[in-house]
Amino acid sequence: MKKLDIYISKNFIKSFLLSLIAFINIFILSQLFKIIRYITEGRMTILQSLTYILYLLPKIFIEVTPLAILLGSLMCINKMASNLEIISLKTSGISFRRIVRYPIIISLLISCIVFQVMNKVYPSTLLKSRALRAGREISERVMPITKKNAFLRTEENIVYYIKNIDRVKNSAETLQIIKLDKDFKNIEEIITAKNAEFDSNKNIWKLKEVVINNFKNKTQKTKKNYEDITLNKNPSEFITIQGDPDELTNAEIASAIRNIRTTGGDVKEPMSVLGKRYSFPFASFIVSFLGLSLGSRYVRGASAISIALSVGLGYSYYIVQASFEALSVNGILNPFISGWIPNVIFLGLGIYFMRKAEY
Template identity: 55%
Template sequence: MKKLDLYMSKNFIKAFLLSLIAFINVFVLSQLFKIFRYVADGRMSSSDGFIYVLNMIPDILLNVTPLAVLLGSLMMINKMAANLEIISLKTSGISFRRIIMFPVIISFFISLVVFFINGNIYPVSEKRMRELRGNTISKVLPKEKRNGFLRDAEKNNIYMMGYINVEKGTADDIELIELNKDFTEIEKVIIAEKGEYNRETNTWELKNVVVNDLKNRKSETHSLYVSEEYKEPPENFVTLSIDPRLLTTKELKKEIKDLRITGGDIRNGMVELGNRYSFPFASFIISFLGLSLGSRYVRGNSAMSIVLCMFLGYGYYIMQASFESLGKNGLMNPFVSGWLPNIIFLGIGMYFVHKAEY
């Protein structure tokens, strides 16, 4: 590491940490009155209040780290510009991209830390905070479901239920599909008006049934149809519906996989997963803005640079929330909606970096 890189890295880390501590203090202080009220009302003990504050830190870190990177990079580079260090380095033949290389690299590693916190620590702390507030997390399976879907990979069967009541073990508008061993061709399609799961024999008893044997090209009707092939209990058609923010990334992936199998709604889970992979890198993306916009020192214009950077910083959050709503409403792919703000702001940042070269 050259002296320039060491100098830039040390100053950037110092400015970033000062900004981060300042933001954390502001957010913690803004929540203390609420915690004091919880303690005064008897909803928390003093020790629980302290634990609650500790569990707030991961959430605060996720929200303020991009702003801390933005403000830290602005403070560092603006100070260097005021001391004519940026002009001196450029005059000696060092490009602006080379000057900011190590702060940008550090911002990327900060993003990786945020990525880890977002996927592994934040869900645990959020769950703990809800428990301390007295918010119970439901762990009861839904009693009924519409458009139930299940794939039995062992027997190459697919179940589709228009409506299923788990408690009663009944279903309406049933369609059962049997496929060949390679899962490439449909061999049989069974359509039933109603069905009831017999818990003694562990089989479905179907009523008013049409059996379409596509393999042998024949069709049969039955008032009652029972087959050992269809043994999946009603409980397998529903899964727990848990707030995706309370799941680690590994748990969230498994939840989405289970919901896909049972035909559940995976939009919220996919949006959360998309944000888990995109939002942490806002710190890296936004560093280009702070470093480039603060590089030109104009007497009396530094306040305008700060206002512009803060405007762009909060503009990122607004844009991110807007695209997230599009993903939740099914108007955009969740991963695309998560990454578009990053791509847009990266383009803006690179433009300002290019302008800062001259």
């Protein structure tokens, strides 16, 4: 790294940190009225309120980092432009892309930090902050005792539908069990039962008031009691641990998605959260192109313009990102595609302005 790179990098990091601290303070101040109300209502003590603010810091850091990168980029390069340093460097044959190389690399590293915070730190602190706000003890997630409309597909190509299941009582009401062929195309048998109990010793469901429709033999039978050794799925396998996807790590969300798909649930919300986890952290890297290129020309009253540009462009990104996130939650777009569309749009704008800054 040359002296020029060290000089630019130091100024960029300094501008970024000042912007980050300023935005974090603004967000904390916006929460103070709520916190004061929690204290006066007796929902929190002063010590708990301070802990609550600490738990909010990862969330605030994630949300304001793109704005801080944008403003820091504008301030750093605009200061150099106002001192005629940019013009001097260009005149000496150094391209603008060469000038901003290290700020862009630093922005990428900051994006990687945001990714790790969003994955490993944010979920646990969000869970704890919500517990404090609700005035309850922080506890481990527990598996629900009952579930309605439970689905499960087994490796033996058996599909269960159970209207009500209780994993503690090992009981179920209104069952429909569909057996398919090995290619999972044709239905061989449908078994319906009014209720059932799971025998833990035999590891088998004992069905009651049963109707068996065999499509291979084209027969129908009714039985008061029925047992089948292939019907051996434990009630706990029909129920997954419930929770807000935002409170889970990436690995836990991926695992939850697999479990939800197995039990026939809706995966749009956790998929949307996972898509955002892999796209939003890199907004900091992408907006750096905009900040660095737009700050390259000296303009009188640059500080006010820098702040206005950073706020305007930053919130434009958030609006576009939220719009595409809504499309993914509604199942209109793939969550990973919708998460990266805003990044691609703003990266395209950044590259365009970066090319303009060369002249």
